[in-house]
Amino acid sequence: MVKRQLQVKSIILVLSILALIYMILNMVHAASFSVLIADDFSHGVGVGKFHVSFGEYLVASFKYAKKRVPRVARNIFLNVYTSATISN
Incomplete structure (x- = not known):
């Protein structure tokens, strides 16, 4: 049970980091069009x-x-x- 919870936390952590990187890259890309x-x-x-x-x-x-x-x-x-x- 504890091992399963650790796996779930690890998956959530990785997905959160990937989502954060994706959002930052989108903002940087959008900022390249600013005036x-x-x-x-x-x-x-x-x-x-x-x-x-x-x-x-x-x-x-x-x-x-x-x-x-x-x-x-x-x-x-x-x-x-x-x-x-x-x-x-």
Whole structure:
């Protein structure tokens, strides 16, 4: 009985991962048809990549996020702290 439950859980896990990968690939494919507007251009300038493959853009975006996250995290903490202080 326990072995059967483990098999069922394994099958559900594999199917869930496959469904997640399928959904992500569909979103990436649909995003390739999007049109850049307003703030998308400023993001492209910040990342510094235009008309490159998806892989190159993905790597450049991760590098941009790695450089920017600490500053954004400080701002988020400050905003949450300030709003919590004011609301109490």
